[in-house]
Amino acid sequence: MDAVREFLPFMPAGAGAIIYPLSILFIGCMVYGCYWRFQRYGVSLRDAWNEVRGDAKTEGAARLGNVIRQALLQKKVLRRPFAGVFHGGIFFAMLVLTLGTMTVALQQDLLGKLGLTFLKNGVYFAFEFALDTAALAFIAGCLAALGRRMLAKPDYLENSAESYAVLGLLLFIGATGLLLEGMRLAAHPVPWGYWSYVGSAVAAFIPAAAVPAIYPALWWTHLFAALTMIALVPFTKLYHILAIPVNLFLEPVGVAKAKLSMPFNLMDMAEDEESEEETGEEEPEPVMGFAKVQEIDWKRKFAIDACANCGRCESVCPAHAAGRELSPRLLVQGLKHSLAAGVPAPALMKRAEASDLILDGEEHLGEAEDVFAEGVLTEEAAWSCVNCGACMEECPASIHHVEYLLDLRRHLFSEGRVKDKQATLLEAVERNGNPYGLPSYERTEWLLDKGIPDIEDNPDADYIYWIGCAGAYGIRNQEVTLATLRLLKAAGINFAILADEKCCGEVVKRLGEEGRFQLLAAENVAYLEPYADKTFITSCPHCYNTLKHEYRDFGLELNVIHHTELLAQLLKEGKLPLETKDAKLAHIAYHDPCNLGRFNGIYDAPRDVIQKLPGATLVEPEKHGDKSFCCGAGGGNAWFNVEEKEKISSIRLKEICASAHPDVLAVACPYCLAMFDDAVKTEGMEKTLAVKDISELLADALPASADDGANVEAKAAIS
Amino acid sequence: MSKVLIYAADAEEAKALAIVAAPIAGGPPAALLSGGALPEVEAAALAATSGEVGADVIVAAASKKGNEVAARAAEILDAGCVTEALSVAESGGSLTAKRAIYGGVAVGEFAFEAKPAVLTIALSALAGAEGDSAYGEVSATAGEDAGYDKELVKSEPLAKTVDLTKAKRIVSFGRGLAKKEDIGEVETLAKGLGAEIGCSRPIAEELKWLPQEHQVGITGAIVKPDLYIALGISGAIQHFAGMKDAKVIVAVNSNKNAPIFQFADYGIVGDIYEVVPALEQAIGG
Amino acid sequence: MHIVVCVKHVVDSTEIHVDKKTNELVLRGLSTKINDYDKNAVEEAVKLKKELGATVSLVTIGPRDAQKTLKEALAMGADDAYLLQISPRQQLDTAQASLILSKMIEKLEPVDLVLCGEVSEDGYNSQTGARIAERLHLPHVSYVTKLSAQDGGYVAESTLEDTAETLKGATPALLTISSAINVPRLPTAIQIMKVRTSRIKNVKLADLGLDDSVLETPKVKMLGYEIPEQERKNIMIDGTASEAAASLVKYLQEEKVM
Structure with a gap:
């Protein structure tokens, strides 16, 4: 005799049939709710649909891949291990249980009537096992979620009546479902009952005699609870079940991660x-x-x-x-x-x-x-x-x-609702070509005086070294510039600088003055166009980001690399021999800059360089890689103050020291360098922690003979 | 030689102006001391007096009031006016004056095309001027009363803790100082030298460790002391512009590449926390 | 209430420098902009416009490039602008500038307040305001750090070297505005671009009853300039802290500054 699923015991005939119209009713409610919610978006269904179809045509497969990775495989959710696991439990369990219920319906109401029974014996046992495991995971997940809300109470998690109600409802559905199975197995035990191992365990506590009376009531309760949950989806936080997968599909795939929008041209x-001057008609103001x-x-x-x-x-x-x-x-x-x-x-x-x-x-x-x-x-x-x-x-x-x-x-x-320092900053960039307000003629003068070639002196250069405002004007950052140049020379790189280099404009864009940014960018693009066939090396991840991604909006595609990428490559190719004797032992922690790491996925190159430094041991702070904690300088924040309780740089510095215990903090960004230099002073750690750019650490490891005469000052500057 | 009429706030100012005007005055100049009235009235009186004594040149101090009165008087006399002059001279019958141009990047020489001419002398050129300071006071000739409806409601002295522009010695510090409490060290050194305390912009404006009056630089006080000691100041152009005219500049900084060393007469590369106490010792001993 | 603000178009003073090779001032090819001190005056005028419903007119003498300065001031909220165009190479002394500006202001009468910046970044003369006031027979207050005005009069606080004065008087009057009075608003590049050039009215000398001779007869002329030598001894004192300190004290005693 085949082992099959007992279908709707103790229920009146027709109970099975009524599920369908009821479902349609509740699902209809859900659909209506979604439509009601859709009204908020101020677009017609047809227009929205057409747009989505258009997106699907161009990159539908790639986007679908994203949906599968994030939604189905819960990739981002799993970044938090505890919550990730229990949410995964709830999510997969719900998926499995829903599919399971549909499978039973399919077997019972369609295939069974056609004489096809697939849900039997081995298949059925596996089915029961899977569903029971899902139920367990589901209930455990809900309990974990409730426990987190009620006991752990993390401060970023908002508890409201709704959150408890929804979790409660889910738990109720799971519990009643499990109870129903337990009741069935208690009243009608079967030899293969152990496949439904959770249900069997529950059954042990249920008096078989009570089942026929209670089962129908519980069954209707469970059905209505489940259908209610479905209907409530668009009216509660459960909406994310539908909204997030769709939103993941709406996410463009071909755009660089940190690319900012261009609201007008x-x-x-x-x-x-x-044309306005001619026709006298006003064109609408850009948004x-x-x-x-x-x-x-x-x-x-x-x-x-x-x-x-x-x-x-x-x-x-x-x-x-x-x-x-x-x-x-x-x-x-x-x-x-x-x-x-x-x-x-x-x-x-x-x-x-x-x-x-x-x-x-x-x-x-x-x-x-x-x-x-x-x-x-x-x-x-x-x-x-x-x-x-x-x-x-x-x-x-x-x-x-x-x-x-x-x-x-x-x-x-x-609306002119800006801080004074921001206005000063923008004027400085506009007039002097740098946020410091220092004269433009001082930007590259000091390097040209040292004999560093300008592109006019060396038009056949393969590389252009983009110095950046900090590297040109900041006293501490100038040392990094010199160290980098020293390394380039030591490796025999054919490079030149741009004598008329100007601020890339990143801070202007991120502050929100798009007009001034575009004026500046357009000027820069015109200046850089003739050199687009060369590779741009930059020491500043913010410049890197802007030159590589933002300037594309103006039709300029530059080949840009960060200096750590080049240095890693040179080390690999053996073009930078290092002095190994008398190497000081040091634990070096690397702080992943936001603009290099999260924004551009460059995590390994800087680490490769550090690991090749003589005497160095790489130690990782707890928050590293794409979990790196910002130094606090981005979004223009290096240039003005906001209300705060503690400095972001201090928080990060303390975290790095507490988790990695480094002797040296290695950075790859001039902003990070400035921020941590300051934080070290504030925290009184000057004697215990050195903050250095990767260029400086590597240049220090060059043998004495590696520098040619022109760079003696450069070496002296760093040692 | 020209007939010079000095317009001064008081006798001391008149003496200093007489010294500076000496190269063009053929003998002790005439001097009109301020009547303390509103600038419109003072200017009218000055112009009238100038006509009365037959002056070719009016010389005043380039204080805020001095500039106002001189400018209005120049307009009444339809004369050219040069403010903030550093020196005056006469060459080939032409009256010339030198003054800083473009924020001090250069010193321009200006010539008056006609007489009368009106000049105001930069306060830094008047301070410590030495020479023949004799002048002959004249009384004011009343000017035309324009009957302006304007009155001085009140005048209060400005509460200022220090006036660095008058200090002979200044000890200044910047971000090289780690904590606000360490200002005590700087104060001890300043006391030992009989100096005032100055600071760079971040100290006054961002950290607010000292009131604005102590800030030296293009946006703060422009000073001309005999001795300026810069402790832990890197030497940004804006700071330099405020103290570049000091007679002797000393810089102490832990960074041997700090730009301030280019502008200094004497430089010590070292930790200010070691050098400052050592200096106190060396001075005291 | 009608307010006129005098605005100057200047060369960016932070960019003026000495060419090391020729030892000459680099004055050409530099960016030009509005005189920052005049922005304080425009800002103050626009504030009064908001408060009292005043209209704000701008007057400028400058090359064609000055249009961008006026556009910026118009974007800040001024109502109209008048430009007397001169050649970019034309120099004007304070007497000439005051004469022309006064005539331009006269043409805009009735005027209740004339506002000027405290000084111009390129000339640093601090005269023009007072001269215009005298020519127009207006009382003036300089270095105004606080202003309140209403139809018919004003109360202004003025900060001199050692004193703070409060003055009050009847309009019309001229005020030179201290940079400490306010922080001028920054219109966005778009807002400046959107100001139509046609809003700037061109004025000719003939409209003012003057002719070209005004431009050719300065009362003060610049003959030339010299770059002061930056002679610093640049003596680096070596040794330990106490050794260096002792050496320094000796040097300072020799210099007679201690």
């Missing part, structure tokens, strides 16, 4: 202005960021709406850790509630008396003139973002927090 506008969330495009609204309030972004945000007024989570949640204006907002971000940002219920959404007036965030919060991208790296929903903040900055700029 100044060159097009210049033409408009000319400068957004004032209210209703203004942004539907895909970004969709993304905001997909936020599940998991709080991971907040947990890794350095600005938040420093006690600044910013929480990426509350930003998105605030925008989400603002989007749903009309739905009473339970909470908005506000700076509280106590140390943490609290949620403060206010219901004046929809009337205020912008998100700042609405209370979604403060202006200070908008400036507090260091653009490190840690939030986006963690976000399982693929929300781009930094981009919203950039657009908000653009809005603030268009």
